[in-house]
């Protein structure tokens with residue numbers, strides 16, 4: 001078995017989810033190599049090389065890779081894939097954008113968003129917003145897989161001493177180009193790896209009032225999330241959305257405030273260790289998954305909570 | 310400009326699905342079926358481009374059972390000009406027609422239809438694959454603008470604002486291209502009754518996959534489909550004080 005992992009990074013640091021994907025790879029077993037694509041990404045390649053369980057890092061360093069355009073990264077994966085039994089990427093917008101493009105070029109039916117590895121060919125993945133779990137067995141000679149990070153323990157970021165090999169990038173595909181980015185900046189922990197997440201829904205009512213949710217999150221040192229309705233209404237940016245079609249989180253503590261608990265929302269948070277729901281409707285479906293439910297007006301309960309914590 | 314919009318017949322997003330007791334799949338008998346919500350957004354975007362004078366024709370395409378004609382009619386009722394059904398009795402949610410096969414079929418249709426732009430959903434809400442658009446772009450050698458929350462057509466390119474984990478990113482894609490929709494791209498309209506009636510008269514072609522050279526054999530063997538582990542509901546607390554006490558002493562998470 002030999003596994004290639006597409007590393008995710010922001011040009012400065014390796015994303016923590018990469019460690020979870022390596023954790024998944026260790027369950028398949030075999031040699032683990034990391035592919036780092038970017039521009040001036042040597043420090044990231046070096047960081048990848050010092051991760052435990054990694055035996056080789058392949059660095060594709062070229063300006064055409066700076067913005068991680070799928071059109072330019074997929075051919076690299078295709079070129080390298082023949083030496084591997086598995087190619088893994090995180091099930092993030094980064095991995096979801098790139099890996100299927102490589103899979104099609106390799107004539108492989110990708111397996112998306114796995115949560116359990118049964119053996120080297122058999123995987124479990126949630127379907128229907130997590131209301132069913134499919135166990136699927138792949139007969140493709142190379143398996144391309146995206147991994148749900150929250151379901152696999154991360155490996156140690158240190159302790160390894162892999163070699164770094166250069167991959168020479170031929171040219172840009174000239175199909176697409178980067179224009180601009182508007183990234184959310186926050187001092188808070190990253191949503192998908194935070195130990196505490198406080199999410200607000202439509203019940204919060206406005207962008208201004210969403211500050212309450214942020215204050216509670218800050219009090220607990222947590223990240224801030226939201227339901228689709230809160231994002232659609234413009235209370236918070238799109239990258240706060242938790243759910244079937246947003247981010248999947250599984251913190252130690254998830255506090256849902258003014259969120260009804262639609263299946264699409266539950267799909268993104270029901271693996272949290274402890275769930276708290278604050279909602280004034282005692283019949284809200286969110287209470288059926290909450291360990292601790294508080295039926296209250298959030299504008300009373302949340303300020304009180306902030307004050308007493 | 311001609312736009313092709315692939316749409317999928319899926320279980321309605323409001324339905325609480327049931328897993329079959331023999332674990333062979335999800336029970337779809339007598340369940341409300343709809344156009345995949347992301348594909349409604351795709352149709353809406355195409356219709357808006359036509360209304361803005363940027364598009365001339367919208368073709369909706371689906372691969373699915375005979376009944377998927379209903380979803381094509383829905384797309385035509387909100388503005389698609391015609392529909393194409395590639396009819397198959399294979400399941401389209403799990404263990405039948407998979408994203409790679411859908412992408413290959415769409416490629417064959419695209420070679421006949423020569424659209425300038427393809428707008429489709431980012432994800433089907435049944436198989437939750439999030440693959441088909443990217444695969445189709447790869448097979449055609451086209452650019453991809455995935456998870457779009459804004460689309461601006463320019464002369465020979467399009468600007469796509471993408472919803473990514475860190476926020477928003479704007480890229481420029483050469484046309485023809487594949488664009489996949491995210492939730493914030495637009496708010497789809499409802500079909501009006503007269504338009505539903507008119508849609509019944511629009512052209513709908515039915516093709517057999519064999520005419521395009523396909524027979525659908527799944528690559529992924531679905532070993533079983535099971536219920537997720539139920540999360541047991543907990544207790545209701547009476548006050549903020551009780552909540553804090555439980556979180557500190559019982560759950561030990563704060």
Ligand SMILES: Cc1cc2nc3c(=O)[nH]c(=O)nc-3n(C[C@H](O)[C@H](O)[C@H](O)COP(=O)(O)OP(=O)(O)OC[C@H]3O[C@@H](n4cnc5c(N)ncnc54)[C@H](O)[C@@H]3O)c2cc1C
Nearest residue numbers: 201202203227228229243244245246258260264265280298
């Ligand atoms: C294709 C598709 C994909 C989707 N993907 C996602 C997804 O990824 N994530 C997601 O979250 N949703 C998703 N949705 C949307 C989902 O179906 C729900 O519409 C959404 O989750 C509802 O958000 P909400 O709970 O904030 O709003 P609502 O359902 O309107 O609930 C608001 C809640 O706030 C409570 N409330 C109001 N005022 C107060 C108050 N003062 N104090 C206390 N409680 C109060 C109300 O009792 C109510 O329960 C998706 C839908 C579709 C069709």
Ligand SMILES: Nc1ncnc2c1ncn2[C@@H]1O[C@H](COP(=O)(O)O)[C@@H](O)[C@H]1O
Nearest residue numbers: 315316372429430432433438439440441
């Ligand atoms: N059977 C199908 N027929 C037509 N389009 C499809 C079909 N399956 C998937 N698609 C398109 O591909 C998108 C992504 O689907 P998926 O890769 O299955 O998550 C959907 O939103 C549709 O636009």
